Amino acid sequence: MHDMSIASQIKALKTREFSSAELTQHYLDRIKRLNPILNALITVTEEKALDSAKKADRALNGDNNNELCGIPIVHKDIFCTQGVRTSCGSKMLNDFVPPYDATVVKNLAEAGTIMLGKANMDEFAMGSSNETSFYGSVKNPWDISRVPGGSSGGSAAAVAARMTPAATATDTGGSIRQPAALCGVTGLKPTYGLISRWGMIAFASSLDQGGPIARTAEDCAILLNAMASFDHRDSTSLRLPEKNYKDGINRPISGCKIGIPKEYFTGSLNPNVEATVFDMLKVLTDLGAKLVDISLPNTKLSVPSYYVIAPAEASANLARFDGIRYGHRCENPKSLEDLYCRSRAEGFGEEVQRRILIGTYCLSAGYHDAYYRKAQQVRNLIKQDFTKSFSKVDVIVSPTCPAPAFKFGEKSDDPVKMYLEDIYTIATNLAGLPGMSIPCGFVDQNPVGFQLIGDYLQETRILNIAHCIQRETDWHKLSPEEPS
């Protein structure tokens, strides 16, 4: 059951090969066995899941048209779930139970999915290794001595370990694509504005975007159909005509122009990773696609400008966690200032505090122009680079990360080294473009990812190319040996 894609599970549910209750119970059993080792989930909602599965089975026996009805799912713990603790990986929100659902959660519930639990993550989505979670690191199912990537490490690891067929995730600088790559699964970050941010706890509002992590591009398309919607409660939500993202994923890709940015194949890129990417390019040319050399000259500025803009926004977004209305409050505050200082110092971990400080500094009088304004200007240049390139090519491809998963502790003492993990993914967020990571092979038995970047709202295009690749390759079908 758990090796099936969602597309196959949907068929099996429709033909009564198994029920949603059976499927749900199967995953809950796997979670019970694997989660103590992998720590991919912070909360398991067993009762709620079984209850929903029963309802889904009744609906399936009726005339339910929801494609996803009865399919289990895990939500990243950044999405608010009504009545279910939503921690955002932080001590600050250890006791926070939202009285509302995120739009993504609501959309997927209305589509009939079964929530199995909430996925572990880097605290407030700040991290690339899942080492910043208050609930402890998630282990990479392919090698439990290695990180799963971050910040959606729990989502990616849970899918990779077959604890769930799919998970929601969010991507601010690579937080869907990098863990998907490091765990050997498929993840999609849609165009900024395609998926509502309502109820998704903000890290950097102008960069945050929700998306699915699953096994295949086709599954991502099915999930995107349910997740994407115009939401009047999110002012940055895009109002678009209804669309089926599965339409056209089988289209032949011969003649398709694939851009290869020269700046993405230099410097810190692991040569073995590079080799797997070249193997994928071969798959693409065999399918008739054309490779076009392009240049994204401002790529080198993406990490520094991101690490001004994202912390700046975060410093304001996280100001609401002040110990006054909800969240962690220190014991016996002596004054208002003491209440603020200690509640925040105790409630936030080191990396979150670091980013709040960076952001506060960048926005301070006297530094605002040199950092924040300059970074925004660079952001525009990066967007222009992409706009220019997309006049010549249909998609841009690159490695997702410079290297496979690293060992725990390897980069946690060097924030800058950690920040460079996202060197290939960050520019996409700064530009607001859709990006995907699909498995493309292994380096030293650890999975690596292949990134596809599309033009605005060209999710169908990248899903189409990814799907065609996945028809020709088996990387996405491989699963790790069960750790014990």
Place this chain on the structure above:
Amino acid sequence: MRWDTVIGLEIHVQLSTVTKIFSGASTLFGAKPNSQACAVDLAMPGTLPVLNSKAVDHAIMLGLAIDAEIPSISVFERKNYFYPDLPKGYQTTQLERPVIGKGKIPIVLEDGTIKEIRIHHAHLEEDAGKSLHTGDFDSELSGIDLNRAGIPLIEIVTEPDLSSATEAVIFAKKLHSLVTSLGICDGRMAEGSLRFDVNVSVRPNGTNELGTRTETKNLNSFKFMEEAILLEVGRQIDILENGGSVIQETRLYNGETKTGYSMRSKEEANDYRYFPCPDLLPVAITASHLKKIRQTLPELPDERSTRLVADYGIGKSEANLLAVTKELSEYFETVAITSKNANQAANWTLGELMSRLNAANLPIIESPVSAEELGILIRRICDDTISGKIAKQVLDAIWKGEGTTDVIIKERDLKQLTDTKALNKIVTSVISDNPKMVSDFINADPQRRKKKLGGLMGQIMKRSKGQADPKRANDLLSHKLHQIINGEGN
């Protein structure tokens, strides 16, 4: 040394939208604490703001009314600071690109000259909540009421064009009249619907360089504003004349104790770290939308005043007073039409009626005397049914709900005594009953005789229970007295 005063105002105007500026919660005043604060107002994790387009429309109306530049794009920014009644840890406001640019508001000074006060800009923002403390400030319990958090405000910033407390009050009243006429603010100052921050500095008479200013915040009545300015001007002059220097600071004024005190100095000022709010898109205002709003713009006080002068022929100063609110001028117009005497209508509305309303602290729309009834009352003066003096008694009776003009006049037999025969009788008896007064009159210097008439007139009015037509009685009395002087006898 003589000193010049320089004043600039920042005015927070609470917009009378039904819902808050970034959430769907109600803006109704006076509800139970925190009953009108939704997840967005509480800044719960994951919540997002959505701009209330009505607030923007209100801002546009103000912009059009003050002949301001209205840029096609404005931007909301985050102003970051920590305070318990500021749930997000930042206030969503506007800084670099406000919704309303430069404009102007003309005011009429006491001597009748018109002065144009320049508006620097006006921007939209959200209000904060309210912190409440039990007992004294140091007591153990503090509460936070977030009903006010997210109420839309427009902050209007003037240039330092005002040169006295009186001018500042004239301006403030004009602005109050403007925003209430536009219907964008309920104008209830006691509820905080209009709050004034005053920036005050002084400089030696005739010099151009601005002195160091202080800002006194949150004055919510015209009276407190005037007192606070006078106090601050005096304080600054005292400092300067004693060789000291004014410190740039934020101050508060206590209207109860009539004292001002420092809240924080410039050195303690926050670095607000403004940056554009990524949750809100820039606000675009199109030419066609401006046109649409312009067409719905109600009559403004200045236009109304001009029309009242033109249509009713009343004086400019009366017209200005009547034009302050739509309700007052509508009241006046009904009185004028009913009474068929616009000047009397203006005098009675602004005089007798307003003084009774002010004493009872009632707004014009709650006047116990309807405009029609006041019109009829004035008509009864004009057609000599009653005197102005009796009319005031009748007005009191109507005010108390004792009946209508004509019923009260009839039931109480207040009709003026105009019958010559009856008047003659009273005048004759008063003359014969008051020989001392009569001889005083006769023996007086002819130029001073008029003054001596008063006592006898008083007797006539007393004897007629105030109903004698004063003009006719006066004519008859002086005619008879002159007959006596001329020895014509009866």
